[in-house]
Amino acid sequence: MESRETGLCGRLKLKKYVRSYAMILALASIWIIFQAVTQGTFLSIRNISNLFRQMSVVGVLAIGMTVCLIAGNFDLSVGSVTGFLGAVAAWSISGLSQSPMAAVLLAVVIGCLIGCWNGFWIAYAGVPAFIATLGSSLIFKGGLYIVTQGTTIPVRDPFFLTLGQKYLPPALGYLLAGGTLIAFVFFDVRHQSSLSRVLGEQVSYFKRFGRYAGYLLVGAAFVVVMNSYEGIPIAVFVLLGLSGALTFVLAKTRFGRKVYAVGGNPRAARMSGINNAAVCMTTFIIMGGLAGMAGVLQTARLAAATPGAAMGMELDAVASSVIGGVSLAGGSGKVINSVIGALVMASLTNGMSLLNVNSDVQYIVKGLILIVAVWFDVRMRRAQNG
Amino acid sequence: MESRETGLCGRLKLKKYVRSYAMILALASIWIIFQAVTQGTFLSIRNISNLFRQMSVVGVLAIGMTVCLIAGNFDLSVGSVTGFLGAVAAWSISGLSQSPMAAVLLAVVIGCLIGCWNGFWIAYAGVPAFIATLGSSLIFKGGLYIVTQGTTIPVRDPFFLTLGQKYLPPALGYLLAGGTLIAFVFFDVRHQSSLSRVLGEQVSYFKRFGRYAGYLLVGAAFVVVMNSYEGIPIAVFVLLGLSGALTFVLAKTRFGRKVYAVGGNPRAARMSGINNAAVCMTTFIIMGGLAGMAGVLQTARLAAATPGAAMGMELDAVASSVIGGVSLAGGSGKVINSVIGALVMASLTNGMSLLNVNSDVQYIVKGLILIVAVWFDVRMRRAQNG
């Protein structure tokens, strides 16, 4: 009996993988199609590097949005706030002659404070997230125009610009990837063995090492490709680091558990002694801090803060999460899937722009592919769940 | 026991009124403040007429959005679709030399078809509404640029322009208002008496006639104010007519019940034998048709279709509904409250623009007022519900 059940559990897990693979499959199809129609430019090493750099800002917002969405909320203000904080960072360097570190810190700290503001209205004052964050979006749009005075704030600090424009030295890239993999395998082995201790069954070594091999392959391919261009872009590295950290927070911490509970059934969470308001507040603070980071990356990438920076990016962030299967109803979702979602969005934009078609046609094709890709994903999942 | 409970129910009903009054109160405060700081311009008869005309396009979208929201969905494409359909109408008049009636019909019919398209992906293919309508929004944005070729399509047909720019003759205004009130009282009296027959309890005449008097007062004030300018603007009349029709559909038809049920608890609806997909599809068709109407009104108002028309209006529409207390979670909401929500949004924009403060400050103040107004509303409701 026991063994049958654990076997099933294995199968269920497998299905979960297939679920995230569905969108990866869709992504792969998109890539292959673009590769064909761009006659090889799309998957050129250089363009892959571009692609990842291009997705990094939205990616950082998307992983923050994932946390908000899992807790059953969302944040419409991140576009404005990212623009605002990017401008704040630029202004603290160019206007206040602060050090780049101080600028980054300032953006992130103010971001957290803005998160507090949003969280306060939503969690404690009971204003619907839609209105609270729409209001904030207006407020910080105004703030952005005030900080920039309607013009661009250029940033020349080379160290600051490194964040958006430079690459990790190849050797460091290999080192980091190797280190991450080893750490991961170490913890996974420990985790699995404690699992089998409880469930009284050995998890198949074959399957497990297959999985490790898979990760190794993807990781190695990524680093090799990046390194054969110029190295892992620092912005991409930041995104991956933050994604890793958030994945850990959501999966392995007490707070993470609470986020899923609050989003899944707020009443049940409250009745289990969870402080829903505090959890909700914290998710917005995380989102705010990440918006600060995104603003910094955006400013560093463009070497300037502009009055229109990051406008409308909140929709891209939510879209990335939803493409990655995060439910708007709360309670479910994974950071890594949102990153994949952001990659899908970036691929569409990048691929369409490589193609020499009218921008109106581009909009139409992009809209269609978006719908079809998600539909494919949904269908796969349904077929899996019978 | 029986009578005690019906008494309670009466009180509950009263509370519901207070609930819609809370936002009216907030609206009134906003009006009074603007009246003071604009030194009397805000509540001048002329500006009130402006205000209502300025809200009519968003208003039409907001009432459609209400239906989608009640059914537990939403539509991000309405901005693009409205722009697209406005351009289609303009082009069918200016380019195809169609009659204005045909143009209106075309816009509404194509709107319904677009609703079908959205509804199909959401209800039948299972694509999340966020993605399906975001995709559509891109598609019809592209369509808009193709139809307009990036330039303005002027419309000169006087009959068509009437829709956006002219007024009902004052006498007709009085007639319609009077007629509506009489019809309303007639049906309400019938309804109440059939209710009291069933419940075996007399509904207090005093309360009832108080209510009628209230409606009479508001209606008369509205018509008198409008007539002392130039009459009820036709666009406003269209909005009111459509609101009335949708209110009826939601409150009094079987389809309306189903919309609330599907949004309130989709599983319960399914278990009751409701065809959730069909209901969802229909709400999007309604939304699409209304977007067609909104596009027509917008084009008629500007005497032209422009490539940027109605851009981003979906957010205003959703915001209006949410301000009006419609829950994003589905299952509750009223058309009339969304109209009030749209009026709140329009009042903020109008009042701030009368004040002629810096546009950055305008954004900030608008954001703040929005949050505070909704917070006040939420607080009132909470206080009522304990």
Next chain:
Amino acid sequence: MSAEVILKLCGIKKEFSGVRVLHGIDLAVRSGEIHALVGENGAGKSTLMKILSGVYPAGEYGGEFFLKGAKARFHGIKAAQRAGIEIIAQELELVLQMRVYENVFLGSGQKLPESEMIDRTMKVFRRLGIPLDPLAPVGGLGVGQRQMVAIAKALVKEADVLIFDEPTAALSEAESQKLFFILRELREKGITILYISHRLGEVLALSDTITVLRDGRLVETRLADRFDEGGLIACMIGRELCGRFPPALCEPGEEVLSVRGMSAQDSAGRRLVDGVSLSVRAGEIVGIAGLMGAGRTELVRCIFGAQPGRISGEIMLCGRPAAVSSPREAIRSGIGLVSEDRKLEGLVGMLDVMQNITMAGLGPLSLHGVMLDGEARRQAGYYVEKLGIRCTGLYQRVEGLSGGNQQKVCIAKFLLPKPRVLILDEPTRGVDVGAKYEIYELLRRLALEGVAVLIVSSDLPEVLGLSDRILVMKDGRITGELSRQEATQERVMYYATMEGN
């Protein structure tokens, strides 16, 4: 009793993600009989009924069934309804935002004016003998009242076959009796009733035929009078059950929980709880009995800090005053409440068994905020085993559990933080006899370990059998207190229906 067969099931099979839960059920139901279905939690009763009523459409199950001789292939609930099969599901599916009468007529396919719907709703409730305002929003009703709404919903439709999946789990004796009266009336009219319940007494009294399911297989179908309770239990769980309630052994210890002058008002100013005082001692199990709407649920929610509105009164824990204004504070000070509504307030459906069980005790299961996964799994595994929660593993979503097993997960959730006071509102709602006994034993053991246990239950035999002391409530007040020795059904009912003060 040889009426024609209205429903004939041939080899019905069903699996969920590869796990077979029905292994080929053959069954014949005769027209106009009350046919009961019993079996342990997770035996497959609800699943079978969902197949008959189109919830699982044709193609999602194996085997076939015939309705009135014709092969039935329903592609949805609507199709089943058209064919004359109506189900009142175990997990109540009502639209909380809508009013009672709107729910009753939801999807009924009847075109009726509003006043007519209200009128008919009132008539149904009059028949059911409960005063329920047809205009009240369902969200404000207790579980019992919601159950009545669901029943009314089925009764206003004209069905040939009515399926009731544990309709009385949240009803007290008096309300159940009214329902039985109506069911018998329907039987007279020739309507066939399929009836699922874990209350074996009522099954034996009500039904004509009884079918027993075990582990997805049909073990017995017999006329009801060929069964007695012991035999039925043996047939269900495959062994004899000695004694339905564990004996009370202990001498109560110190006073752990003491409540003074607890009152609660709702938003309309109605007193739901009216100056209640009570105390529970370590090692004691105190039961609260009463009819539906007596205010029992509100009382325990007050103690747990979960009741909205104006609350007054004081709570003492181990002689010290405790400020309990939220469930969080309650749990911190050692109070646990297993809510009567597991779906709304108990479970997070999309999370797995482990996450649900550990939800109220995350603190001790983490170090510096990081979850101690091994420990969490160990503890959750312990309770899964101890309560006999039937699941495919700790990582199964609780949505996929049978009703009774979901209830056990809710109980486990509040056992894990090791409370000093454990309150259970309808603790065995939907739990089978075998498991009920295990829960009783567990509660008794907890009491022995010094926990103060307070239970609210509409199952009168349960209250009588389990409690050391019984409080009876009526209209928000405690109208009587009975010791284990004095308590009888009649006495409890006397206090529960007592007029005035």
Next chain:
Amino acid sequence: AQNEAPGTNEPSGAAVQQEQEEQEALPEEEGITVGVAQCTTQEERWRNDANALQKKADELGLSLQMVDAANDTATQATQIENLVSSGVDVILVSPTDSDAITPALAQAKAAGIPVVVWGRQANTADQDFFIINDFVETGKKMAQTALEACSAGNVVLIGGDKSSTVPTEMTEGMMSVLQPRLDDGSMKLVFEQYITNWMPDGAMSAMENALTQLGNGVDLVLCHNDGMAGGAIQALEGQGLAGTVPVVGMDAEIAALQRIVEGKQYSTVIFDHEGTADICLRAAQALAKGEPLDSLAVKKTAIEGAEIPTGEIPTIMITNENIMEVCVDSGIHTKEEIYLNA
């Protein structure tokens, strides 16, 4: 999309074929592909540029790879990176933002791809030729023209979306001309509003509100583009004032030209698209072939320490006086188009 011939390196079958045909016809230009990164083509002014570029490219036998950023700075950076990836020979760019464009151009530089900047300045030395359209200058010209129609009274300014720097620059130019009159009190700036997304509807509401606030006491309306001018004129129409209050716009949209001959709008600005395209592409061609640029440059501009050869985008003010010669005689529009309603 019928008015735009597909780009010649379009990978679709027909386009490829077309490209081959062209290459056969013009063997000497084989291989020159110009990557064109436009800030937007959603506005008529920029779409006209796109059309003119395509036409000119066909004449010169160049391949174009056109992308447009829909006025989004980040998108544009992306697109330029993509153009560099796809290996174009020259990049022609109209920056959405002067500073934000610099890293992308540095990449082009690093890849050895010459850059021609047109429309707006790019604040970087990483460019080879610059064709300017100075919005401060344009603003000045617009205000000067407006003063011909009205030199005293209440002025309303309806500006574009502040999410780009254009409105700020145009206002700066306009104010520099109006300032003396504002100082001596003969003119008053009574209303100044910037419209989200340059939406004509927003401009119309703002104008309605201005008229309400001022009791119709408006003497001059300065709009940052024609779309918004159209909205403002609708609002004036509602008060029966269209034609009596001069309204100034920019872009020379056909609807605006029609209004000018009807007397409802006072002036607009046309960007000489053909001339622009000619200079841009000849500069691009020269750079690709490594030829000198002297004949195209009218001056040099010092940007970030480099002296960039600079050409000028001709802008022409259009009023009822010169509309025939500028728009009809040059063949941009027909008389019937413009006089449709007059």
